[in-house]
Amino acid sequence: MQTEEIRAVVGRLGALVAEHYVFPETGQEVADRLAAATADGRYDELREPERLAERVTDDLQIGNHDKHLRLRFHRDGLPDEADPIAEEAHWRRRAALDAGGMARVERLDGNIGLLEIRPLLYAPTHAGPAVTAAMTLLASTDALLLDLRRCLGGSPDQVAFVCSHLVDADDAVHLNDLVTPADGTTRQFWTSPYVPGPRFGGSKPIWVLTSSVTFSGAEELSYNLQQLGRAVIVGERTGGGAHPRRGFKLHEQLEATISVQRAMNPVSRTNWEGTGVTPDVDVPADQAxxxxxxxxAEHVLCLPSDPERNTVTDEARTVLGAEVVAG
Structure with a gap:
């Protein structure tokens, strides 16, 4: 990149932050800081887009620590958000390659379900059938492990769709609100009375696995279930990104990601921005x-005896330890 191109990219970024950032005063402060840094030549020698992205991102997050506010480098390029056909094709292709984010679906010993979602909670229009397929396999299990340790975020509509499978059909559950200061609107998210397949339901226990990598939409899924008392969070405090972002293409390999909304949980009346989701059971991610x-397994072993249900095998008991054997 040449100096003129670098300055044009940073200038456009500053204008977008001033126009769209979720907190307008902060957005203008950030834009002014970028303009001053550009005038001082702070970015002129950063000819490689990846290096430019790193330094500008550091400057964007000074004071606000907003991990959604970034200049993001894409080695393989990215579609133009102004071209909806290309963007739709991009996300549909990504979701297909990632099995709709349903990275692992397994029925563990003891009739315990495991669903690992990564790298993203893709939109229902791209990955709804994958969620339906996963939950169809897991609906009859007696307990569920929802592994979000490597989930980096995704669609709030998909969060609501997943949550709809984890409550009863006759429950209308208010999950989250997204507030857009720019136009004063609030969008509410609720569970759906209809899903196209079986539900896990609202009574069987759920444990959600988290790590410091768990971020954004994955944090919302964790936080929603925790605030509703629907799941126990096991693992590490999450990354702390509660401001949904919008992407803008500035260069073939550079995307501005700008926080444009803030989450408001109807139970806590706040969100997890900057603090992360606090686990109920705090253990290292690799032990979660x-x-x-x-x-x-302890829960399953306490259920009434049922010859149709697989019990916890000797192998699983060995892995889980003596306390499960004693149970």
């Missing part, structure tokens, strides 16, 4: 599965 599985 074993801890959650142990708890789920």
């Amino acid at each position: 599965f074993a801890e959650a599985y142990r708890r789920a």
Whole structure:
């Protein structure tokens, strides 16, 4: 990149932040800071887009620590958000390659379900059938482990769709609000009375696995279930990004990601921005599965005897430890 192109990219970025950032005063402060840095030549020598993205992102997040506010480098390029056909094709292709985000669907020993979602909660228009397929396989399990340790975010509509499978059909549950200061609007998200397949339902226990990598939409899914008392969070405090973002293409490999809304949970009346979702059971991420599985197995072992249900096998008991054997 040449100096003129670098300055044009940063200038456009500053204008977008001033126009769209969720907190207008902060957005103008950020834009002014970028303009001053550009005038001082702070970015002129950063000929490689990746290096430019790193330094500008550091400057964007000074003071606000908003991890959604970034100049993001895409090695393989990115579609133009102004071209909806190309953008739709991009996301549909990504969702297909990632199995709609349903990275692992398994029925563990003890009739315990495991659903790992990564890398993203793709929009229902792209990945709704994948969620339906996963939940069809898991609906009859006696407990569920929802692994979000490597989930980086995604669609709030998909969050609501997943949550709809984890409550009863006759429950209308208010999950989250997204407030857009720019136009003063608020969009509410509720569970749906209809899903196209079976539900796991609202009574069987759920453990959600988290890590410091768990971010954005994955945090919302964790936070929603925690605030509703629907799940126990096991693992690490999450990344702390509660401001949904919008992307703008500034260069073939550079995208401005700008926070344009703020989440408002109807139970807590706040969100997880900057703090992350606090786990109910605080353990290192690499121990979260074993801890959650142990708890789920203890639950299953206390259920009434049923010859149709697989019990926890000797192999699983060995993995889980003596306390499960004793149970």
